[in-house]
Amino acid sequence: MNRLELKYGCNPNQKPAEIYMADGSDLPLQVLNGRPGYINFLDALNSAQLVKELREATGRPAAASFKHVSPTSAALGLPMSEALKKACFVDDIEGLDDSPLALAYARARGADRMCSFGDFIALSDTCDATTAQIIKREVSDGVIAPGYTPEALEILKAKRRGTYAVVALDPNYVPKEDERKEVFGITFLQGRNNVVIDKTLLDNVVTENKVIPTNAQRDLLVALITLKYTQSNSVCFAVDGQAIGVGAGQQSRIHCTRLAAQKADLWHLRQSPRVLDLPFRPDIGRADRDNTIDLYLSDEDSGDVLDDGNWQRFLTTRPQPFTRAEKREYLAGITGVSLGSDAFFPFGDSIERAHRSGVSYVVEPGGSVRDDNVIDTCNKYGMAMAFNGVRLFHH
Known part of the structure; x- marks a missing residue:
C-alpha cells in the first residue's frame, strides 16, 4: 500500500488528506487498528525516530510521549524508585520491573502527566503486555512500535471501544536523504x-x-x-x-x-512526601488526581488553593498547605x-x-x-x- 487516506488534515475543514510515498513505493508502516489522523502521523513519525536514536545511542529500550509534534518526554528503560512509581501512577503494575520497555513508557508518560494527556506513544522495541497494560488505562490517541506481541495487540485493540490507533513501523526503513514539504x-x-x-x-x-x-x-x-x-x-x-x-x-x-x-x-515536587501522601479517595481517577496535584503545587502561598471544593471532592481530608518557601527549600x-x-x-x-x-x-x-x-x-x-x-x- 503506497497511499493511506486520512479523515482530514490538521483541522476538520482541511480535506482531502492522505499520506503516501511520492515514488510510488509501499508505505513502510501498517495500521493494525484504528484510524490515525494527520497530526497522529506527524507525532508518530517524529517520535519513532526519536526512540530509535535513543536505542542506538544508549543500547536501552526507549519510549516517548508526543503531543502536537513535540515530545512531552522521552525516557530509557531504567529501574524506578518506589516514590517515582507512585508519582507516575504505576506502583500497582504487576511485572513492571521485568519490562524495560514498560519502565521507559512509565517514565515518559509520568514526567509531565498534564501535557501527556491524549498523547501519541512511540516505543523502540516490540510492545509487550506489561507496556500495553499501562497504555490501556491512560488517555492516549495511539502508539507506534516496530511490533507487538499477540497479547499486547489484543489489549490495545480493546482500548477506546476498539478504535485505538496501533501502528507498526518497519524497523529497517531508511528514508531518502532529501525531504520536502509545501508551505x-x-x-x-x-x-x-x-x-x-x-x-x-x-x-x-x-x-x-x-x-x-x-x-x-x-x-x-x-x-x-x-x-x-x-x-x-x-x-x-x-x-x-x-x-x-x-x-x-x-x-x-x-x-x-x-x-x-x-x-x-x-x-x-510530585515525588515529595507531601504530594505522595495526599489522601486521595480510592475511587478518584488519574486525570482528576493530576489536576488536584497541579492545584496543590500552584504558586499560591496559602492553604486556600483547594478552597474551590476540589479537595472535598477528591481528598478524604484537607491537606496541609505546601507553601512557596517550603517548595523552594525542597x-x-x-x-x-x-x-x-x-x-x-x-x-x-x-x-x-x-x-x-x-x-x-x-x-x-x-x-x-x-x-x-x-x-x-x-x-x-x-x-x-x-x-x-x-x-x-x-x-
Whole structure:
C-alpha cells in the first residue's frame, strides 16, 4: 500500500488528506487498528525516530510521549524508585520491573502527566503486555512500535471501544536523504538532519569544571536526542535517563528555559512526601488526581488553593498547605540535573534559571558573542558545560 487516506488534515475543514510515498513505493508502516489522523502521523513519525536514536545511542529500550509534534518526554528503560512509581501512577503494575520497555513508557508518560494527556506513544522495541497494560488505562490517541506481541495487540485493540490507533513501523526503513514539504503552495527542499548524537559531542568541555560523569553523559544525550525532534526554540532538562522538562516552540531562549525548568520542578515536587501522601479517595481517577496535584503545587502561598471544593471532592481530608518557601527549600536540595539546548545560549540568564532547578551539567552548540558570559555563569555555580558545535533546530 503506497497511499493511506486520512479523515482530514490538521483541522476538520482541511480535506482531502492522505499520506503516501511520492515514488510510488509501499508505505513502510501498517495500521493494525484504528484510524490515525494527520497530526497522529506527524507525532508518530517524529517520535519513532526519536526512540530509535535513543536505542542506538544508549543500547536501552526507549519510549516517548508526543503531543502536537513535540515530545512531552522521552525516557530509557531504567529501574524506578518506589516514590517515582507512585508519582507516575504505576506502583500497582504487576511485572513492571521485568519490562524495560514498560519502565521507559512509565517514565515518559509520568514526567509531565498534564501535557501527556491524549498523547501519541512511540516505543523502540516490540510492545509487550506489561507496556500495553499501562497504555490501556491512560488517555492516549495511539502508539507506534516496530511490533507487538499477540497479547499486547489484543489489549490495545480493546482500548477506546476498539478504535485505538496501533501502528507498526518497519524497523529497517531508511528514508531518502532529501525531504520536502509545501508551505503556501511553495515546495521546500532540504537534506535530512542525519547528525549522529553520541558521546563525542561532549568532548569539548569549556568550563573550569571538566568532569561530566557517565550518568550525566547519558542524560545529556537523552536531552540532545529529545531536542532533535522538538519544535524550536527548545530546551530540555534530563536526569536519571529521562527528559523531565521540555520547553518547546518558544521565541526566546530564556522562555524555553523557564518553561522546561517549571516542568522539571513539578516532576521533582510530585515525588515529595507531601504530594505522595495526599489522601486521595480510592475511587478518584488519574486525570482528576493530576489536576488536584497541579492545584496543590500552584504558586499560591496559602492553604486556600483547594478552597474551590476540589479537595472535598477528591481528598478524604484537607491537606496541609505546601507553601512557596517550603517548595523552594525542597528544590534547593536537587542537584545533578542535565540541560541541553538546541542552539546557543545568548546570555547567562538561562544558566541562572537552570541553577535554581538543580542543573549541574550543560550541553549547547556555543557560538554566541556572549559565550564568555555563559561560561562565567556556569563557573559561578561549578557547572560543567560542553560546546557540541551542533545546532538542532526542528520545524
